Amino acid sequence: MPIKIPDQLPATDILRSENIFVMSEARAASQEIRPLKVLLLNLMPKKIETETQFLRLLSNSPLQVDVELLRIDNRPTKNTPTEHLDTFYRQFDMVKGRNFDGLIVTGAPLGLVQFEDVLYWEEIQTIMNWAKAHVTSTLFVCWAAQAGLKLLYDLPKRTRKEKLSGVYYHQIHDCHHPMLRGFDDTFLAPHSRYADFSPEYLAEHTDLDILATSEQAGVYLAATKDKRNVFVTGHPEYDVNTLHHEYLRDLGEGMEPNIPVNYYPGDNPENPPVASWRSHGHLLFSNWLNYCVYQQTPYDLEHFSEDNFTRDD
Known part of the structure; x- marks a missing residue:
């Protein structure tokens, strides 16, 4: 089944060119099924690029997914046309009275910024507190995972001395957990962050199920x-060239970045990178939609209640 997004959204033509089934709003309205309602809070500067990446992963499901785009505030941005934001993005006040099956909170380039110095930190707190009573399952990605751990477990910000950048091997820890169904015992995934997510630290200070780890990441x-609440500390949504563009950006800003690990063939930035994480990225989002959202959410979202949820797989 397809995702349902506005026909004029730039991602529509991109995804259709990739043979991804994107359903028109008119056709979706004629189907007698209830699509999953997913809200995407996009915190990245290049919003069109990021929304396309996430929509691509959400499309890999037999479920019909109705995606709405959410912005954190109404400040102008140099990376996304104001017309695009005004046309396709919702303000929080427009959605706070509704319930959603899923919420995705993207990463943000705030790795070296203290939480209290983030301009929209209060808004993030408001939305995450709102999600407890209005969203079946929330997926926190990269910086959002760090923010979620702070707000849900009061974990202080932990920062690495050097930026973690590259594609790393990971091991799964519970092959029977729904989020890991179909995963290989080891898999690759990209990271681009300063945040430190130590397995020992999370095990000591939270009750989270730690599902996949990397010796390096x-x-x-x-x-x-x-x-x-599901926390993904890497970037399964990244395109093949995203890390490359970040590396060139950091070079251009005089930061002397390390070459992203296990990314360029021969560790040579002159060689075109190869995507080695795409299949597990799709599988992760498919599992989240199925087992954390669809299997848990009430059919009638108007009757949303925390009592609806069980711990059974």
């Missing part, structure tokens, strides 16, 4: 027992 995937 730490925790990659973790979830609460009821699967209502």
Whole structure:
């Protein structure tokens, strides 16, 4: 089944060119099924690029998914046309009275910024507190995972001395957990962050199920027992060239970045990178939609209640 997004959204033509089934709003309205309602809070500067990446992963499901785009505030941005934001993005006040099956909170380039110095930190707190009573399952990605751990477990910000950048091997820790169904015992995933997610630290200070880790990158995937909060510390949504563009950006800013690990063939930036994480990225989002959202959410979202959720797989 397809995702349903506005016909004029730039991602529509891109995804259709990739042979991804994107359903028109008119056709979706004629189907007698209830699509999953997913809200995407996009915190990245290049919003069109990021929304396309996430929509691509959400499309790999037999479920019909109705995606709405959410912005954190109404400040102008130099990376996304104001017309695009005004046309396709919702303000929080427009959605706070509704319930959603799923919420995705993207990463943000705030790795070296203290939480209290983030301009929209209060808004993030408001939305995450709102999600407890209005969203079946929330998926926190990269910086959002760090923010979620702070707000849900009061974990202080932990920062690495050097930026973690590259594609790393990970090991799964519970092959029977729904989020890991179909995963290989080891898999690759990209990271681009300063945040430190130590398995020992999370195990000591939270009750999370730690599902996948890397010797170099730490925790990659973790979830609460009821699967209502899922934390992904890397970037499974990244395109093949995203890390490359970040590397060139950092070079251009005089930061002398390390070459992303296990990314360029021969560790040579002159060689075109190869995507080695795409299949597990799709599988992760498919599992989240199925086992954390669809299998848990009430049919009638108007009757949303935390009592609806069980801990059974």
